[in-house]
Amino acid sequence: MRGIKTGVLSLILALTLTGCSAWTYTQSLFVSAVSLDVVGEQFLQVTAQVQEACNVRSLSVQVCERYKSFHDNFQRAYPAAVGLWKAADKAGDSTTKAKAEDVIRSLSHDLTSIAADVLSTFAPENK
Numbered sequence: 001m002r003g004i005k006t007g008v009l010s011l012i013l014a015l016t017l018t019g020c021s022a023w024t025y026t027q028s029l030f031v032s033a034v035s036l037d038v039v040g041e042q043f044l045q046v047t048a049q050v051q052e053a054c055n056v057r058s059l060s061v062q063v064c065e066r067y068k069s070f071h072d073n074f075q076r077a078y079p080a081a082v083g084l085w086k087a088a089d090k091a092g093d094s095t096t097k098a099k100a101e102d103v104i105r106s107l108s109h110d111l112t113s114i115a116a117d118v119l120s121t122f123a124p125e126n127k
Helices: 002-022 033-055 061-091 094-121
Strands: none
Touching: 033 061, 033 094, 061 094
């Protein structure tokens, strides 16, 4: 159980720091093929940690249900937004590309927010 908490804390902290640094760049620099992969990978890593923590009941039912809802939405919206972004990038369609970036940015923000909620569950004052 302690290993799960440490793993979740480490992952969430890294994700939060990465997310915070991403917001310091201009909108046009936020999304690139590399950053798309990073957001997708972060989602997979957080999902693995949250699912494990939920399975051993380290997280509240509310947090687990919130993440499941987010997870389902992310799995639908993210691949579509990435595909749209790549097609718009290839076609030079900056308007459509910006709309796809907004969706990706929102999903990334939500992932960071949920990760922060998970982190707060393990905070000393919650014990």
